Amino acid sequence: MFRAILSAKTGYLALFICVLFFLSGCIPAGSANTDFFLPSVPKQILPKNTSPVTSVKVNLPRAEQNQKTQIEAVEATQPKIAPTSLPTASPIPSQGTTNRDSSQPIVVISSSPPSVAPAAGGNGVFPSPIPQATLPPPGLHIITGVFIQGQNIMGASAPAALHANYLGKVIQLSIQGYFYLGAAQPEDVDVYLDNDIETNTLSVSNNRIEASFNTANIPDLYLVGSSHTLTLDLPGQTLKVEIRVGAPDVTVPLAPQIQQIEVVRDEFDEVEYLQIKGTNLMYNPNFAQVKVNQEVVSIIQAGLEENEQEQEEFIMLIDPPQNSELTKNTKYSFSYTTPFGVAFQEFVAN
Known part of the structure; x- marks a missing residue:
């Protein structure tokens, strides 16, 4: 029995020695009187007049870092482009405020409000209509x-x-x-x-x-x-x-015909113009050519006029030739050309 008690005491002693050995490794020098020691995180010591750094630098892999550097270098060489806006039509000045030159062309702008597709589950937003410019500056026809x-x-x-x-x-x-x-x-x-x-x-x-x-x-x-x-x-x-x-409704012969040639003189017996009467004569002087003694002369006017019998007849006035004096009782030649034919005539100056 004594031997059993001794063995138990020996076991307790061995356990006690192991506990002391374990605690001796955790107790620092000069702290033998400390019963228990819990290790604490050391405080970060910052230099004076500085604040804690809030940004975090991420170390990219070398390939990604090189790519980022190349992109930044390309962007640095690109010109800075200011944001643009849609062009707007300037309103035409209202009456009393315009100083626009009337010889300049007028552009009439007609605008309608653009439609905006509504977002999913929402309502469409429609801008206010743009005022429609419909009138040129006052006084310009x-x-x-x-x-x-x-x-x-x-x-x-x-x-x-x-x-x-x-x-x-x-x-x-x-x-x-x-x-x-x-x-x-x-x-x-x-x-x-x-x-x-x-x-x-x-x-x-x-x-x-x-x-x-x-x-x-x-x-x-x-x-x-x-x-x-x-x-x-x-x-x-x-x-x-x-x-x-466009094309006419009916087709008819339109060759010109001369009926009368008269020399009109002023009070000093000087030739003022020649008066020609005929049919199928052109209203527009640019559509015909007149010659007197082979000299081209200008057409002053042409059109229908009423005679003394209140009947309309076509009368054309032309300038006298510069190289001929149209002496009285002298015979001269006359020709009239249109896109539909030519009329030749001789006349004696009166």
Whole structure:
């Protein structure tokens, strides 16, 4: 029994020695009186007048670091581009504030509000409509279209055309634009085709002028193409635009015929002009050529006039030749050429 007790004491002693050995490794020098020791994290000591660093530097792999360096170098060489905005149309100055030169062309801008597709599950946002610029500066007259039965004939590439009939056809013109006529009446506005083809002005307003005429006995309108003009004579200003003429309704012979040549003199017996009467003569001087004694002379005017019997007859006035004095009782030659033929005539100066 004694031996058993001794063995137990020996075991306790060995355990006690092991515990002392373990604790002796954790107790630092000079701290033998410390019962227990728990290691603590040392505080970070910062230099004076400094603040803790909040950014973290990440060390990239070498390949990624080289790529980032190349990208930064390329971006540094690129020019800095300021952000741009969509162009906006400047509003046309209102009355009393404009200083625009009336000789400059006017651009009419028509804008409508753009549509914005709504986001998923949301409502679309639609900006306020842009004001529509529809009027040129006050006092500037322009023609925007010449219409026959709703079809535009203005310009070389017009979608429609005027179709004449030498035997007779009434055509009504609707001239649209901006005219600022105020209290003007139809008798204050004149409309001409090819300079001298007169029309009857029916009505006038600031945006529309209506006129009509008959195509009877007008060979000019049998020239198909866009070399024709419409002249609008307004109070204080004259406008002229190109119109398109198409194929005529019927075909007729249009060779010119001369009926009479008269020399008109002034009170000093000097020649003022020559007066020619005939048929199938052209209204537009650019569509014909006149020669007196083989010398080309200018056409002053041409058109229909009423005679003493109140009948219309075609009369053309031309300048006298410079190389001939048109001596009385002397015979001279005369020729008149149009796209439809040539007329030759001899006359004796009166």
